[in-house]
Amino acid sequence: MTLGPTGNTLILLLDMLCPMHAVLGMSGRILHAGPTLAKLYENGDPIDRKFQDAFELRRPHTDGSMAALRALAGAKLHLRLCNPRQTEVKGMLVPLPDDGDGPLSGGAVLNLSFGIGLQEAVHDFALTGRDFAATDMTIEMLYLIEAKSVAMEASCNLNNRLQGAMIAAEEQAYTDTLTGLRNRRALDAVLTRLTESERDFALMNVDLDYFKAVNDRLGHAAGDRVLQAVARAMAAETRRADIIARIGGDEFVVVLPGVVDHHRVGETAQRLIKRLEHPIALQNETCHVSASIGAALSCDYRVPSGQRMMEDADRALYAAKEGGRGRHVIYAQETGISGPDRSGGHK
Structure with a gap:
């Protein structure tokens, strides 16, 4: 027209x-x-x-x-x-x-x-500054929107990095640096979570026999390699859902969620003991260690307590050591330390 x-x-x-x-x-x-x-x-x-x-x-x-x-x-x-x-x-x-x-x-x-x-x-129509009059305040708003988008993206990236760093720091705080297993802090958190959720579990206190001789004869570097080998062996003999923690020099704790049977705990303990008796090859030496195990089951307590179970498992561990080492003992509520039918020594 x-x-x-x-x-x-x-x-x-x-x-x-x-x-x-x-x-x-x-x-x-x-x-x-x-x-x-x-x-x-x-x-x-x-x-x-x-x-x-x-x-x-x-x-x-x-x-x-x-x-x-x-x-x-x-x-x-x-x-x-x-x-x-x-x-x-x-x-x-x-x-x-x-x-x-x-x-x-x-x-x-x-x-x-x-x-x-x-x-x-x-966004819907892919508009740019050329679609508005040069003096239109919309241009300023577009700049602000773009600046906000850039700032939000930068903030999101920073938050992601910070979150990643926090997760890594938290993971490090709960990890034994030598073996890669959980540490005592992580174990305490696991026991608290299990007892508060009223979920049954078994706890095994595992202590290496004759480990001091390795350090004395071959030095602490060799001892560290033995501990790393022990950690790998224990991980191989337990379930993915089980938690293994190193809580001292040669002391470990294994938590078995959902386990309420003494016989099953005994089978797991015997399997660990047998596996840890395998020779450990180092660069120029072969080391031999064994393990003694004391265990406690939450189902044996009217009101389970992680600390009480750790103490009772430690008592059972002491009984295993006194009984000749290389064996396991399960703590029994009615008698304190369990009788010979619950120990698994074969040395």
């Missing part, structure tokens, strides 16, 4: 100063759409569509006629675009002179903005 020199100049100015606008003719038909408004429609600009076919005027309510629209001049309009995303916008309508000369006579200019939906619209 030919708008004439004056109309073309007006359109050029509008495209530069308020690129998200529509020019309506006297009949309410859209004669021109600014470049940003055109982007919001799936099939290009809404030119030649009637106002009510391109926009839904939500407030104030009118019959959609051009006379009713012109009567809303200067008022804040709440509209929804008839596009696939049903984009909500704000608008203000300015009537054009009704001088009877040219297609713009009796029409109006409808200027639009996104309001608080700006960020969503920028």
Whole structure:
């Protein structure tokens, strides 16, 4: 449609100063759409569509006629675009002179903005600073949105690194650095969790026999390698759900969640003892150690206590040592230390 020199100049100015606008003719038909408004429609600009076919005027309510629209001049309009995303916008309508000369006579200019939906619209329609007038505050908001996005990403990355560092530090705090097993601090946390949850478990106190002779004869470096070999052997002979902790120089604790049977504890203890009697090859030497084990079961207590079970398992361990080493003893509530039928010595 030919708008004439004056109309073309007006359109050029509008495209530069308020690129998200529509020019309506006297009949309410859209004669021109600014470049940003055109982007919001799936099939290009809404030119030649009637106002009510391109926009839904939500407030104030009118019959959609051009006379009713012109009567809303200067008022804040709440509209929804008839596009696939049903984009909500704000608008203000300015009537054009009704001088009877040219297609713009009796029409109006409808200027639009996104309001608080700006960020969503920028994302949905891939809008940039070029889609807004250079003096539009929207440009500043876009810069702020971009700066916020960069800051949020940097903050998220920093938080992830800090969280990773915290997890690593916590893991280190609960790990025996020599063997990679849990340490005493981790064991205390495990026992507290099990007793508070009232879940049954067995506890074995494992102490190496003749380990001091390894340190005295071959030195502490060799002793450290023996402890590492022992840790690997114990991990191989227990379940994945079991917890193994090194709580002293050559003292270990094995926690068996869900175990309530004395016979099963005895089988596990015997298996550990047998495995730990295997020779340990060092660089130029072969070492021999064995293990004595004292055990306690939570099901044997009316109110289980991790500390009490550790003390009773230690008493049973002492009995195993006194009985000849290389054996296990299970603590019995009714008699204190269990009788010979619960010890497994074979030396």
